Amino acid sequence: MPIDHLPRRLQPPVLRLRSALLTDGTALVILGIACIARGMSYYGYDPRGGNSHPAEELMSIGLWSGVWIIIGGMLIVAARWHDTGSAAIIYGAGVALHILWALSFLRATWTGDMPRGWVSAIGYTTVAAFAVWSVWRGSRDEVHVEQR
Numbered sequence: 001m002p003i004d005h006l007p008r009r010l011q012p013p014v015l016r017l018r019s020a021l022l023t024d025g026t027a028l029v030i031l032g033i034a035c036i037a038r039g040m041s042y043y044g045y046d047p048r049g050g051n052s053h054p055a056e057e058l059m060s061i062g063l064w065s066g067v068w069i070i071i072g073g074m075l076i077v078a079a080r081w082h083d084t085g086s087a088a089i090i091y092g093a094g095v096a097l098h099i100l101w102a103l104s105f106l107r108a109t110w111t112g113d114m115p116r117g118w119v120s121a122i123g124y125t126t127v128a129a130f131a132v133w134s135v136w137r138g139s140r141d142e143v144h145v146e147q148r
Contacts, residue, residue, distance in 0.1 A: 038068045043062070043065040071090070102122075
């Protein structure tokens with residue numbers, strides 16, 4: 001293991017960091033940062049030529065900005081308690097938001113409003129798929145225990 005090649009005094013903190021990063025908390029932080037960044041990109045956005053996103057049929061882009069930022073913040077906070085039911089619900093909300101965005105782009109493609117909306121849907125679907133996969137597969141320690 002590469003950690004074995006570090007100086008002895010650095011190994012304990014690096015092992016603790018590695019252990020922390022292998023939890024679902026890391027997935028919550030990554031998804032949270034992505035949601036906050038997405039929300040910030042919509043904050044103060046003025047779509048002069050009409051709606052900038054198909055989901056604006058439900059709410060304005062300014063309100064969506066708040067939804068993305070709030071869910072992102074909740075994800076980051078929930079990372080501390082990553083193994084609770086509340087964290088799972090918040091994680092599900094972050095995934096659901098990405099799926100909603102993907103579906104809204106697909107709908108806009110099907111209706112002809114955004115012929116290339118399917119391209120944007122790919123990114124949102126990919127983030128959602130990786131988010132689900134990352135927690136579904138479990139931690140490496142759980143996998144090793146199951147194989148024994």
